[in-house]
Amino acid sequence: MQLGFFLDLNRCTGCRACEAACRNWKGMGFSLRQVYPETGYYLSLACNHCENPECFRVCPERTYNKRRDGIILHNSGRCTGCNRCVRACPFAAPRYNPATGKVEKCDLCVERIDNGVVPACVEACPVKALQVLELDGKKDLGAKWVAGLANIHLTRPTIRFKPPAARERHLLL
Amino acid sequence: MDQQKWCQFMEIAAEGRGLTQVARLLGEVSGLPAVVCDLTLRLLAFQLPAESNYNFGDYLPLDLPFQAERQGEFYLGELKEPAIPYFMVPIGREPRYGYLFLLEIGADWQVYQEPLRAAALAAMVEMSRSRMAQETERHYRNEFIQDILYNNLPNRDAVVNRGRLWGWDLTRPHLLVVMELDGRNNQGCRKTVWEQWHQLLRFHLGRQAPEAILADRSDQLIILIPLRLTETGINKSIIINLVKSLQKITTSHLAGTTFSAGVGRFYENVADLYRAYQEAKVALEVSRLLRRRAALTFFDELGVLRLIFNQGEQELEDYYEETLGPVVKYDTEHNTNLVETLAVFLFASGDHNRAAENMFIHVNTLRYRLKKIEEILSQDLRQLEVLVNLYTALQVKVMLGR
CATH class of the missing domain: 3.30.70.270 (Reverse transcriptase/Diguanylate cyclase domain)
Structure with missing residues (x-):
């Protein structure tokens, strides 16, 4: 089993409620999710809980582990703040926290997931553009890549997208 | 085939007496050699007449997929060496477990449809039972291996101790x-x-x-x-x-x-x-x-691939265009194959004779083309730095799917 985010690019309005929810839930001065404006849509990205996580490979302190449900966790107790994972991740998911001198990373709000509640960012999305889904490898649950996302060949992120549909233009005369 | 024989096949399956017993009963009922194979045609059980001197080894001599004549759910064909005619039925449909063969089949193959069908059903019960046990073991083994491979166990001792339960020496x-x-x-x-x-x-x-x-x-x-x-x-x-x-x-x-x-x-x-x-x-x-x-x-x-594989596509494209772009442009405009020549030359480790041989051209033709590349790029192909750049650009070319 592998959990991952799903983003409907037609629905996301770029309101940044997900960013604010993440900041509030984690109680940090910055958000682990960021919204990037692209041409015609917004990309709301956090950790993609990749199949082949580079952060996991390069960490010299055995800080990362991947649970059976595919969530990649970061053990702050072991982190020395060397920033190797920050540099290695093509999606800039791990972020250095100057207040603690350690790296922080989206853990899909694992404590909420374990209690059957969706992550804070998903709950906060007013248009339900952001969701969590279970990838079983059989069904095609959406596009794996859209313009604006870094190279996915190596790390194989688990995020899936509903690509933006061609929009009709209505002129008021 | 009478109902009693059907019952005998089902009894074997119900009591879990194994595939050997299924093959034995099929051999007795049909009077022909019977063979049970898995999906890769590996012999799992067989019943051969005492006077036969077949020696198939581990696998039945046949190519997959079957080049055989289909008769409903059955297949008629011939083994490769020795050329023995066979009558076969797959064991199970979805999922498929293996194949059941009757060898030395004659023109009266219709007579053997019923025994083969009964034996395939009994074999399916046996194989699905053992598959279930294997799947359970595989599931738990995979979970343990996954825990090791995803750093889910706290330390080396935990890994070693759990490995002992599986009979593995992880020290x-x-x-x-x-x-x-x-x-x-x-x-x-x-x-x-x-x-x-x-x-x-x-x-x-x-x-x-x-x-x-x-x-x-x-x-x-x-x-x-x-x-x-x-x-x-x-x-x-x-x-x-x-x-x-x-x-x-x-x-x-x-x-x-x-x-x-x-x-x-x-x-x-x-x-x-x-x-x-x-x-x-x-x-x-x-x-x-x-x-x-x-x-x-x-x-x-x-080597150098480790440094470039993780670069963004745009950076790779820029590098490729800057390094090899002029040669590619020359090739397109003049219908030449200088990029291919360069690739063969570099993959032959700079050996002119070997590269010329691989391209089926004279070595002087190769030298002429390399000279042309040097002119286009205004670079000296004897310089190691130039060669490394060009080699890397060729690897990038493959990565970009050009």
Whole structure:
């Protein structure tokens, strides 16, 4: 089993409620999710809980582990703040926290997931553009890549997208 | 066939007396040699007449997929060597478990449909029962291996202690190999081939490296091979020979199917295997990006590829255009093949004679073309720096799928 985010690019309005929810839930001065404006849509990205996580490979302190449900966790107790994972991740998911001198990373709000509640960012999305889904490898649950996302060949992120549909233009005369 | 015989087949299945008994009863009922095979045509049980001198070895001499005449659910055909006519029925439909054969079949094959059908049903019960036990074991083994490979266990002692429950000595250092079938098309057909491949490798690995641990995750097979560290490091030839032998077996048994493998670095501590796993996957992915087939790639031999594989596509395109762009443009405008010449020259390690031989051209023609490349790029091909840049650009070209 592998959990991952799903983003409907037609629905996301770029309101940044997900960013604010993440900041509030984690109680940090910055958000682990960021919204990037692209041409015609917004990309709301956090950790993609990749199949082949580079952060996991390069960490010299055995800080990362991947649970059976595919969530990649970061053990702050072991982190020395060397920033190797920050540099290695093509999606800039791990972020250095100057207040603690350690790296922080989206853990899909694992404590909420374990209690059957969706992550804070998903709950906060007013248009339900952001969701969590279970990838079983059989069904095609959406596009794996859209313009604006870094190279996915190596790390194989688990995020899936509903690509933006061609929009009709209505002129008021 | 009378109802009593049907009951006998069902009794064997219900009591779990094994495939040998099914083959024996089928042999008695039909009076013909009966053979039960798995999906890779490996012999699981057979009943041959005492006077027969068949020696098939481990596998029935037949090519997959079957080149046989179909009669409803049955197949009529001939073995390869010796050329014995057979009558066959697949065991199970979805999932399929194996095949049941009656040999030395004559023109009266219709008579044997009923016994074969009853025996296939009994064999299916037997095989599904043992498959269920195997699947349960496989599930728990995979979960444990996954915990090791995703750093989910707290320390080395926890790994070693849990390994003991499985009868594995994880105090010894292990090398990790990740394997995946080449070609990613046709998922339906691929699933059957994957299952056959898994069965094949499990059997042959058990023979060639009985101490190796086999696990699977999504569509990859993972092998952990215990190795002894020598003064000169690890002996890679052991891995190379093993993987090549498995590749040869796969190609010969599965109609030209090939697989590629990636090998992580060697770590003495089993708790560091998670790192080797990620490295092996990177090595495999890089070989995929270079569109190699049946490749064995070691992470520690990736060289400059390790630095470029993780670059963004735009950076790679820029580098490629800046380094090789003028030659590509010249080729397009003048209908020449200078890029191909350069690639052959570099992959022949700069050996003019070998490169000319590989391109079926005279060595002077090759020299002329290389001179032309030097003119276009205004660079000297004898400089190591230039050669390295061009070699890297050619690798980028493959990665970009140009």
